[in-house]
Amino acid sequence: MNQYEAALFNDKKFGFLIYLFVEAIMFLTLFATYLIFTPSSEGPHPSDVFETKSVILSSIFLLSSSGTLIMSERGLEGKQLKKLIPWLGVTLLFALVFLGLEISEFYTYVQEGYTLSTSSFLSSYYVLVGLHAAHVAFGCGWMIVLFIQLKRHIPHSLYIEKYKIFSYYWHFVDIVWIGILLVVYVRYIF
């Protein structure tokens, strides 16, 4: 990456950082919404709804996907595709498993009669956790695009740029999940 490209990359990093700031405010507002409405005076109590097993499982997969992404990132500088591709693949796999667990979690809750419109607690729960899941799903699509970009042989400096921006996004999504764990689940599960 030459000086010119580095300068443009810094623009992009700075811009994306601001974008993540916007996302952070979004999630903070939703956290506040959740805190205001939980537990609600009517409808089920959070401790009746949440299932410990699926929360722990999905957390393990999502949080370790940050680690596997860092492993993959190590293959970025020297263009060591043997390191980059498998670890990025594992990250994608973990993300997909997380999504599957989320979907089955939501499905179970709905089966038990805990829907979006049951109470204000469940409304704020689904809106917050659902938006986060949407971010994970978007990230999965992004990873697939990154794979295709590898096939296309774009300039390596540009690939580094695209990859790094994605990794900031992915780590951010993980941090939000930690927030969700602490604010949404932990207080009512343990």
Next chain:
Amino acid sequence: MYIPFFEKHVPSDVIAAWVSVIIIGIVLATYVIKQNKWSVIWEYMRTTHHRKVGTLYMIFGFLFFLRAGVDALLIRSQLALPQNEFWLFQFQKYNEVFTTHGTMMIFFAATPMLLGLMNVAVPLQIGARDLAFPFLNAVGFWLFFAGGMLFNLAFFFDSAPAIGWTGYAPLSTSLFTPDVNSDYYVFGVQISGLGTIFTALNIIVTIFRHRAPGMKLMRMPLFTWASLITSFLILVAFTVLAIGLYLLMFDRMFDTKFFNGPDGDPIFWQHLFWIFGHPEVYILALPAFGLFSDIITTFSKKRIFGYPAMVISIGTIAFLAFTVWVHHMFTVGLGPLVNTVFALTTMAIAVPTGVKVFNWLFTMRGGVLRMTTPMLFSLGFIPSFVMGGVTGVMLSVSAADFQFHDSHFVVAHFHYVILASTILGIFAGIYYYFPKITGYQLNEKLGKWHFWLFLIGYHLTFFPMHITGMNGMPRRTFTYDVGEGLTATNFISTIGAFLMGIGVAVMFYNLFITIRKKERVGSDPWDGRTLEWTVASPAPEDSFQPMPIVKEMDPYWYAKQRGEDLETTDEKLASPISRDSIIPFIMANLLAVLSFGLMYGWIWLAVLAGAGVFMCFIIRAFRDEREQYYGKGEDGHESV
């Protein structure tokens, strides 16, 4: 499938709108075909250049301003006489008209026109060659365009929202407004708000990273400073609004329980809305303050008085903006302690604002004043704005607010401040920057007519409203009784509103004949002080070649005083790469289509449009404008 429009009785104003739009459409189409202007339209649909995007912002902001202005005239016509039955603007129709007036003016007229001026002027003022992310800039504009168009479409399907520009819950939830009307509000504002956030982000990165060599932060023109701080306000305020609308959308579409039901809390909507809404007032006012600062220095031939104090006061106002939102909710019943705290923070705003007013006055003191149109608007602004500020301090007394609340006194107050700062600021900005946008200068004589008609009309409209409000006239009501002593004041208000309308018509005529005459002006028609006056008019696509070196505030002015040219450097700075693209246009409009599908329950359409939006993301990723500039080794970038 439910087809809107044909299943219900269509009111005559909607028919009139359809007829006029079809006629105007035919006239425009014949003009375009005859003059063969397709290439221009195609060029502007694909452009990512900051001046052109800024021009688009101005054009559509101005069109929406005209529509919102017509709404205002309809409101005033209905209120001109007691028990009036003007056309059909009573009851529900009146609610729709004041809702669209407020929403359009705030979201689709004032904000975009200011963003347009920022787009045009900020890169030129700091010596940048474009905004940091030209593609994103186009996305931001087209999102505003799509949101505005979607919102306007509501009227043509006789589904204009009727919930006030604040969209207060529970009225805005599906419990009380189950029709699509309120959906137009939710989706229109949401989409355009997203665009505003992107543009703000872009402006921050541009200002921090693309200043000319030597342009320190404390050497920047005040409009740039105001744009920077405003952009931070936008990031926080519009994001909170986005979440508020997101929750409201869920309440309306999926029957969640945020704002109604046994646990739902309508006050929560008010908090979210005003955490956005109050900073929004400063999002509108601060850029105007910046414009006035630059204009007053230029036409006083003096450096701004107390530059650091001006910067600090902008920052202080921005900070205080987030501490005062509850003053919109004094009568909600949050208790005396909360009210007192927010009363005090509200009063504190008067301090930095006062600093600014005195600095403008001291800038003019002993200066060589030139009474051009932009200067007249700035001079008209100062006393008008101070009057609005005084009533603001009156309203901040929470005990007294119980008397003023929801009366025409409040209407008078916020029109006094917002019109005086934002709208006069935009007019001043249009006259001031018109040469940089088009290369022509607006007619000064007509400009002065515009100014005087507008200013007199403004005071004639809103000053009597203080009295009307004190006499007990509530806002948002479509009529009053004969014996209530409100007739004379209301009638005067209506005359004033039409005077303002004539003023705007004069401006429209001015724009028309100026563009028609095609008399070019040079790069520096106003004898300016800052870098934007060193580049050609209209601003070219490759400005600042070679780069000027900045060594002081108002560099161009002092260089002219010394009779020298600005020092330049051949050093290549990394400049943003821009490439024309139709993707922003498609992406934003697909989002509007998606909203349309959701609103009317045509899920297939929503899914198709959503897939289209994601396709745009992917296509964009594979056609990145950086691809052709990267990976060419150390010196492969001469031609950028």
